[in-house]
Amino acid sequence: MILLTSPKCGECLKAKELLRKAGVEFREVSVTTDEGLKIGVAYSVTHVPALIAGRVYVGIDEIKEFVESL
Secondary structure (H helix, E strand, C coil): CEEEECCCCHHHHHHHHHHHHCCCCCEEEECCCHHHHHHHHHCCCCCCCEEEECEEEEHHHHHHHHHHCC
8 A cells, every 4th residue: 555645744644643553554655756746646646645555545534434444
């Protein structure tokens, strides 16, 4: 799983904490990097945090729903 983030994103910090507490393994990639930009474009991500896990979960609410579904 990939978590797309940006450096000054408060929700990104919350998403990382939520995923870690749930024991979800993920790789964080900043959209400020070439890799993050390419991933964001490939998945049509327009907001962060965005979790790519089979489908794209955008925003803290969708990421919470994903964690609760585990």
